[in-house]
Amino acid sequence: MSKAASAAAKDLALAGVRGVHLAWADNNGIPRSRIVPIGGLADAAARGVGATALFAVFDTHDRITYRHPGLSTPSGDIRLFPVLERLRRLAGQPSFAWAPARQVAADGSPWPYCQRGVLERVVAEAEVRGFELRAGFELEFAVAPAASSDIASAPGHTGPAYSPHALVGIDDFVAGLLHDFDVNGLRIGQLHAEYGLAQLELSLAATDPVSAADDQLLARQTIHAAAHAHGLRASFAPLVSPQAAGNGWHLHSSVRRRARNLLAGRDRPGPDGAAYVAGLLRDLPALTAVTAPSVVSTARLRPGYFASAFTFWGTENREAPLRYVPGTELLGDDHANVEYKPCDASANPYLALAVVFAAGLAGIEEGLEPPAPVAEDPGTWSSGQREARGVRRLPASPEEQAAALAACPRVSGVLGEDLLGAFQAVRGSDAEWADGKPLHELVGAHLWRY
The missing domain is CATH 3.10.20.70 (Glutamine synthetase, N-terminal domain)
Structure with missing residues (x-):
């Protein structure tokens, strides 16, 4: 060495x-x-x-x-x-x-507190059981002039969302970013102006889970440096304004066994892939405690913002926290995956991947069956309709997340006793700091942390 x-x-x-x-x-x-x-x-x-x-x-x-x-x-x-x-x-x-x-x-x-080691262990255990895991992140972030103290008063671009001319004013930054990603060995599928305030999104290529987490960290460094070089600063914070759509770091995952993608399917995956979805759905409230853990994360997970507020899954449903992306005749079965949406930059990427895969693989081991997929937005339903379909609100506060994590040994056990204790202590410290502060102050304090 x-x-x-x-x-x-x-x-x-x-x-x-x-x-x-x-x-x-x-x-x-x-x-x-x-x-x-x-x-x-x-x-x-x-x-x-x-x-x-x-x-x-x-x-x-x-x-x-x-x-x-x-x-x-x-x-x-x-x-x-x-x-x-x-x-x-x-x-x-x-x-x-x-x-x-x-x-x-x-x-x-x-x-025992090494988060990368936790993910390496989960991957190794999956390999022993005959599974090959694949993952990739979508990164949303907002930009502002380097001297700006926030995004709302001086957005780096003003839209329209998804429009090519939205990025004309920051063309040099986008071109520099594409160059730097290539040189740094990071493959991306696409980059565009997103729906949120001054927001961009790019998708990292799927790879093995440990490399996916490494790539996510390297991508952050690459984006920050490119933004600085072009007179901008980038915010990866879950919320950049109390009123605007936030930044999600969506986690795409798939599982293979004997070179076959278990998520393959057209309208829904086969039995093992469906069990993987069911495992994620069962533990979703506890998972969010690890994948969206900051005090502003739960404020992002609200109805109507494509941010995922309820416990359900759907095929190509962008309000779903678990969006099943099927294979097609054009793209083939290898394209099929599950997009896990209640994840953001406040999640340690190694721990986020570790708990997501552990929950999904537990579903496969137990042969779970998910409920029927949902095509609508449950946020538009009455509480009675949601109750009849078994759709619940995801934890809406750090206290609710902490309770969900404590009640789910399948998720908390992935971290191990020592790391779990440290993680819970940190979450408690954050909650104590935030107590009594208005949302706009919380948003401002997290804006440039990640």
């Missing part, structure tokens, strides 16, 4: 790279990093880089909570190890390279 790191460092140094970001995401979905001088990369690959153990209990506002017994003092250190297979020179920051980091205990043993 040190030989590979030394060779990579030599090549990067010749190209003008001065440092390497070792990046990970915390329990608030916020990217963190240590920069290693390029001459120290080989040593970092061999022995790691020191960091405080307390990053696991940082809340969204960089407050440290000591409520979790496992991390209740300021003492303790961990080591960060670069994943050299994902080492990239950053096109938009050519003096720097980037690599995702594994978090390891100071003695080199596994660190």
Whole structure:
């Protein structure tokens, strides 16, 4: 490993790279990093880089909570190890390279708070059971001039949504972004002006789950750098204005066994694919506690905003939290997947993928059967109609999310006792900070965090 790191460092140094970001995401979905001088990369690959153990209990506002017994003092250190297979020179920051980091205990043993390790375990367990997992993120974000303090008063583009001329004023940024994504090794399917305020969306190509989470972190870095280079700043926050549609980071997933996509189907998937959907639907309230965990996330999940407010699934229904995307004669069975919509940038991408796959695979193992798909928007139904169809409101507050997570060991158990305790402590700290504050203040405080 040190030989590979030394060779990579030599090549990067010749190209003008001065440092390497070792990046990970915390329990608030916020990217963190240590920069290693390029001459120290080989040593970092061999022995790691020191960091405080307390990053696991940082809340969204960089407050440290000591409520979790496992991390209740300021003492303790961990080591960060670069994943050299994902080492990239950053096109938009050519003096720097980037690599995702594994978090390891100071003695080199596994660190139970490493979110990447949780996803690696879920993927490995799925492989033992004969499953191949695929995933990809859609990223929504808003842009504003670099000097702007918010999006609403100075939107980076004014629409119309989905229009080619909406982006004419930021053409250089879009072109630069496409260039940087290509050079950074990130494949995207498309990019367009989205429905929300000053919003854009791009879709990352599907890959294995760990790479999908790595890609999501690298995409954030790439977007931020491209925006800065063109006089803009990007917000990935779940809400950029109390009145506007928010930013969702929709998670597309599929499961294969013996090279066959279990989600394949036209109007609905076959038995195993349907069971996967049923597993997700069963645990959906608890899943949102991990996939949309910030205090503004539940405010985004409201009826009528294509944001998913109720527990149901549907075929190509864009109000559904679980949108089944079928295969077609044109695209083939490999295209079939489930779009999980109540996910945003405040989710740690490794944990989001881990719990989603764990819930769906549990459905397959138990042979669950989902209810009939819904084609309408249940937000337009009466409460009686929703009750008759078994459609419930998703958790509408951090307290409701916490209760749903505590009541669902299938989801909470994925994190493990130590990481779950830290995660819950951080959520409690965020809720305490937010108590009594109006929504506009909460939105402003989260706007540039991710």
